[in-house]
Amino acid sequence: MSSNKIDTRSRILKASLELLEASHGRGVRMSDIAKRAKLSRQAIYLHFTTRAELLIATTHYLDEIKGAQNRLEASRTALTGTERLDAFIAAWGGYIPEIYGIAKALLAMSDTDQEAATAWSKRMQDMREGCQAAIDALYRDKKLSANYSREHATDILWTMLSIRNWEQLSIECGWTQKQYITMLQTTARRIFVVDGAGI
Amino acid sequence: MSSNKIDTRSRILKASLELLEASHGRGVRMSDIAKRAKLSRQAIYLHFTTRAELLIATTHYLDEIKGAQNRLEASRTALTGTERLDAFIAAWGGYIPEIYGIAKALLAMSDTDQEAATAWSKRMQDMREGCQAAIDALYRDKKLSANYSREHATDILWTMLSIRNWEQLSIECGWTQKQYITMLQTTARRIFVVDGAGI
DNA sequence: CTGTCAATTGACACTGTGTCAAGTAAGGTG
DNA sequence: CACCTTACTTGACACAGTGTCAATTGACAG
Numbered sequence: 032m033s034s035n036k037i038d039t040r041s042r043i044l045k046a047s048l049e050l051l052e053a054s055h056g057r058g059v060r061m062s063d064i065a066k067r068a069k070l071s072r073q074a075i076y077l078h079f080t081t082r083a084e085l086l087i088a089t090t091h092y093l094d095e096i097k098g099a100q101n102r103l104e105a106s107r108t109a110l111t112g113t114e115r116l117d118a119f120i121a122a123w124g125g126y127i128p129e130i131y132g133i134a135k136a137l138l139a140m141s142d143t144d145q146e147a148a149t150a151w152s153k154r155m156q157d158m159r160e161g162c163q164a165a166i167d168a169l170y171r172d173k174k175l176s177a178n179y180s181r182e183h184a185t186d187i188l189w190t191m192l193s194i195r196n197w198e199q200l201s202i203e204c205g206w207t208q209k210q211y212i213t214m215l216q217t218t219a220r221r222i223f224v225v226d227g228a229g230i
Numbered sequence: 231m232s233s234n235k236i237d238t239r240s241r242i243l244k245a246s247l248e249l250l251e252a253s254h255g256r257g258v259r260m261s262d263i264a265k266r267a268k269l270s271r272q273a274i275y276l277h278f279t280t281r282a283e284l285l286i287a288t289t290h291y292l293d294e295i296k297g298a299q300n301r302l303e304a305s306r307t308a309l310t311g312t313e314r315l316d317a318f319i320a321a322w323g324g325y326i327p328e329i330y331g332i333a334k335a336l337l338a339m340s341d342t343d344q345e346a347a348t349a350w351s352k353r354m355q356d357m358r359e360g361c362q363a364a365i366d367a368l369y370r371d372k373k374l375s376a377n378y379s380r381e382h383a384t385d386i387l388w389t390m391l392s393i394r395n396w397e398q399l400s401i402e403c404g405w406t407q408k409q410y411i412t413m414l415q416t417t418a419r420r421i422f423v424v425d426g427a428g429i
Numbered sequence: 430c431t432g433t434c435a436a437t438t439g440a441c442a443c444t445g446t447g448t449c450a451a452g453t454a455a456g457g458t459g
Numbered sequence: 460c461a462c463c464t465t466a467c468t469t470g471a472c473a474c475a476g477t478g479t480c481a482a483t484t485g486a487c488a489g
Contacts, residue, residue, distance in 0.1 A: 039466080057341060060445065071468055076447070139341045142256060178416060186403040187413065195394040204385040214386065217377060222420055238435080259476065273436055275478070 040078045043068045044092040047085060048133065056135030061085075083147040086137050090130070090154065097129055103161055112169035113224055117216050119165045120192065123158065124212045127197045134194050155189075162188040166223070174224050184223055191215060239277045242267045243291040246284060247332065255334030260284075282346040285336050289329070289353065296328055302360055311368035312423055316415050318364045319391065322357065323411045326396045333393050354388075361387040365422070373424050383422055390414060 046068035050059045061082055065072040079085040094100065103126070106118035127134075140147035166184045169175045175184060190196075192215070200206045206214075245267035249258045260281055264271040278284040293299065302325070305317035326333075339346035365383045368374045374383060389395075391414070399405045405413075 061447090062445085070466095072446095073448085073469085074467055077466075080447090082446070139338075142338050178420075179413075183405075183409075183413070186399060186405070187417070190395050190398045190403075193394065193398060195392065196389050199389045199392060200385060204389075206382075206385070210382075214378075214382070218386070218421055221377075222417055260478090261476080269435095270437055271477095272438085272479085276435075279478090281477070 043075055043078055044089055047089045048093055051132040051136050056132045056139065059136065083140055083144045086140060086147060087150040090133050090137065093130060093133055099126060102126060112172040112174050115168045116165045116219055119161050120215045120219060121212055123161065123192055124215060127194055128208065159189045169223060176223055176225050188219060242274055242277055243288055246288045247292055250331040250335050255331045255338065258335065282339055282343045285339060285346060286349040289332050289336065292329060292332055298325060301325060311371040311373050314367045315364045315418055318360050319414045319418060320411055322360065322391055323414060326393055327407065358388045368422060375422055375424050387418060
């Protein structure tokens with residue numbers, strides 16, 4: 032009974048996620064999700080009040096499955112600021128391909144739906160905290176370039192790591208995931224780290 | 231008669247542009263454009279076959295008004311590669327706020343409409359040529375960092391200069407236009423130019 | 430006076446979201 | 460066993476926005 036309800040909810044989330052991943056977030060309708068979850072379109076509304084709510088719930092479901100929290104927090108254990116920057120870029124950059132489909136869908140909805148826009152904004156704000164922490168670590172090590180305030184440096188790193196940028200480089204320019212991560216690490220060092228060009 | 235027809239077409243384009251600029255490209259319907267151009271919604275379809283076509287025509291109309299071509303080509307006269315990089319960033323970066331509304335609308339349509347996606351992609355490809363030219367100029371001066379191939383450097387510059395990045399920094403982070411341009415110039419130098427950190 | 434052309438008007442098809450009411454099938458409880 | 464609740468189904472419908480169509484109007488030109 033009540034476990035039955037939970038089952039169905041998960042089944043819907045699973046169907047939603049699979050479709051969004053497969054389609055890069057495009058053109059997935061409530062009826063498609065229903066079909067894949069093997070119930071009627073209307074039944075979805077017994078579990079989620081709107082499409083936006085379903086998409087948002089799908090992102091949480093995804094996080095749970097992929098252990099997003101743990102992966103991103105791993106970078107906190109890095110010793111030096113530079114290592115932490117590298118680790119955060121690797122963690123987040125590695126996570127993007129896994130969330131790309133649902134992210135794209137939520138982003139598209141944000142254009143018209145306030146609820147979706149708020150949810151998306153919150154997620155990006157969470158990610159920003161990771162950027163902030165990495166920049167702060169660099170600052171504590173006295174390694175942050177004098178060109179930027181901590182705030183501006185955070186803004187820049189946050190922007191560099193945006194999903195849109197990953198999309199452009201990976202999908203439009205055809206970069207491999209390794210090229211993407213390596214470039215970001217190299218570039219971030221060149222930009223932010225005093226004397227830290229590396230190579 | 232025939233000049234009458236042209237008049238109406240321009241009136242529609244003007245209305246479309248004004249609404250898109252004012253609304254940052256969001257929620258502008260055919261009926262809104264019709265109202266502002268003072269004709270019936272259906273009459274628009276006598277001049278443009280679809281909404282996508284109207285949006286695309288609006289971008290061309292905008293380019294014409296703002297003299298996009300000339301402004302972007304001005305950077306070609308710069309003497310050194312570094313100057314050219316600076317000039318191109320300033321020219322394009324300065325152009326973005328003017329096209330933001332219509333760009334956003336076209337971008338939103340690209341999610342569902344193939345025609346819009348193609349038109350958008352073409353525009354971005356044109357802009358990419360400017361990036362390519364700046365990177366090539368740097369390369370000819372033997373100033374391009376050995377970290378990147380010319381192709382990859384172009385990809386990176388192209389991505390840095392994306393409208394989405396401008397949007398994030400300006401609108402979400404609250405940067406001024408001057409801060410945006412200066413940061414990009416400084417950062418591009420740090421990334422691409424051998425020995426060219428500057429300040 | 431007639432033909433042409435731009436535009437209007439009202440109606441309608443289509444897609445996708447969201448709602449509602451009535452009905453059904455299954456399971457638990459008296 | 461009969462009864463009730465719960466999850467779900469079915470079919471219908473409202474709504475928004477795009478795009479189409481046919482019939483009509485008004486103006487101007489030859």
